[in-house]
Amino acid sequence: xxxxxxxxxxxxxxxxxxxxxxxxxxxxxxxQLGIATYSxxxxxxxxxxxxxxxxxxxxxxxxxxxxxxxEGTVAGYSPSDYAALAExxxxxxxxxxxxxxxxxxxxxxxxxxxxxxxxxxKAMGTKYVVFPMNRWAxxxxxxxxxxxxxxxxxxxxxxxxxxxxxxxxSREFENIPETDQRILDFLIANTNPENVFFQMDVFWVTxxxxxxxxxxxxxxxxxxxxxxxxxxxxxxxxxIDYNAIFNQFYENGHEDWxxxxxxxxxxxxxxxxxARMEQMRNRQRESxxxxxxxxxxxxxxxxRRSFSRPQYTPEEEAERLKxxxxxxxxxxxxxxxxxxxx
Numbered sequence: 001x002x003x004x005x006x007x008x009x010x011x012x013x014x015x016x017x018x019x020x021x022x023x024x025x026x027x028x029x030x031x032q033l034g035i036a037t038y039s040x041x042x043x044x045x046x047x048x049x050x051x052x053x054x055x056x057x058x059x060x061x062x063x064x065x066x067x068x069x070x071e072g073t074v075a076g077y078s079p080s081d082y083a084a085l086a087e088x089x090x091x092x093x094x095x096x097x098x099x100x101x102x103x104x105x106x107x108x109x110x111x112x113x114x115x116x117x118x119x120x121x122k123a124m125g126t127k128y129v130v131f132p133m134n135r136w137a138x139x140x141x142x143x144x145x146x147x148x149x150x151x152x153x154x155x156x157x158x159x160x161x162x163x164x165x166x167x168x169x170s171r172e173f174e175n176i177p178e179t180d181q182r183i184l185d186f187l188i189a190n191t192n193p194e195n196v197f198f199q200m201d202v203f204w205v206t207x208x209x210x211x212x213x214x215x216x217x218x219x220x221x222x223x224x225x226x227x228x229x230x231x232x233x234x235x236x237x238x239x240i241d242y243n244a245i246f247n248q249f250y251e252n253g254h255e256d257w258x259x260x261x262x263x264x265x266x267x268x269x270x271x272x273x274x275a276r277m278e279q280m281r282n283r284q285r286e287s288x289x290x291x292x293x294x295x296x297x298x299x300x301x302x303x304r305r306s307f308s309r310p311q312y313t314p315e316e317e318a319e320r321l322k323x324x325x326x327x328x329x330x331x332x333x334x335x336x337x338x339x340x341x342x
Contacts, residue, residue, distance in 0.1 A: 031341055033058050034258035036227060038065035038097065039328055041263055042321030044075050045314065051089040053325045057332035062086055063095035063258045065132070069113070072120050079124035094256065095128040095225065096121055097167065102134060104145040107152065114153045118160045128225060128256070129157060130165045130199050138177050140186070147190035154195025165197040165225065173208030184215075188222055198222050201260070202245055203229035213241070216248040223249075226257035228335070231270075233327050234259055235334035246340040255342070259331050264323050 035054055037043055043050050043066065054062075064082075067074050074082040083093050098121070100113040121129050137143045150166070157164035172184035188198065200223040202212040216223055226249055231237045249257070265273065312320065335341050
């Protein structure tokens with residue numbers, strides 16, 4: 001797949017700059033480029049090769065997405081061994097997207113599940129554990145219970161020296177049914193800033209019809225971490241004002257961010273994905289209208305469909321990895337060449 005043929009001249013120039021060396025100029029501090037390894041499709045088909053490529057592109061901090069809560073492992077490694085492997089390639093695992101039981105009808109079971117998650121991540125030395133997605137309830141009363149549970153989970157994280165956060169997608173910018181309040185604003189208003197922070201995905205904010213800078217100004221102390229993301233290669237689309245986003249984020253006193261990419265898709269595949277997402281939202285709205293257990297069952301079904309992973313052959317995994325690393329390299333080149341990135 002020839003990704004280079006799709007890249008605007010600005011990014012190509014940045015790539016040429018970065019390809020000569022990943023060493024900063026004498027006397028200049030190395031930029032803290034972060035990588036969300038969700039971006040590295042096929043990562044485990046060549047783990048060390050992928051880590052070496054990330055290191056060569058200047059990534060120094062990492063957010064993982066392959067922690068297995070059932071086994072307490074990361075790519076088959078113990079958490080501490082996986083952290084040591086990343087360190088071998090000059091990268092520090094400071095964050096993780098992790099899932100565990102989240103059930104307002106079983107608070108004790110939920111807290112026990114998350115306690116294990118936090119213990120494993122403490123062994124890895126992570127600073128943040130981020131809940132990557134949740135299908136929130138469809139009314140204020142139930143959402144308030146979910147926020148209360150988030151606060152309790154965050155308390156458990158605090159006891160282990162870890163910060164617990166939530167990652168937005170576009171749905172959080174929809175209104176709670178029959179109200180004029182956005183889901184994300186409700187979550188922020190009803191969680192304790194001492195217990196729960198928010199990780200802003202700047203791409204999904206814009207898909208949700210909002211301006212990331214406006215939200216960073218509105219909640220300067222709640223968005224402590226960013227996902228820097230675009231349609232594909234960061235900076236390629238020209239749709240997102242990263243300069244303003246980084247400037248406001250740094251002005252708010254924060255520094256941790258991770259570049260993230262989805263799987264490469266053609267325009268046709270992207271259109272198909274958007275159509276599937278719209279179908280899913282329509283089914284969710286229909287299940288919400290059922291109310292009670294019908295709505296919950298519908299939401300659980302959508303969760304299972306959303307989180308199911310396709311299976312690939314070894315050859316397909318190797319090709320996915322190659323393609324992902326090309327895009328990740330181009331994104332790194334753009335970010336390294338950008339004066340607004342520290």
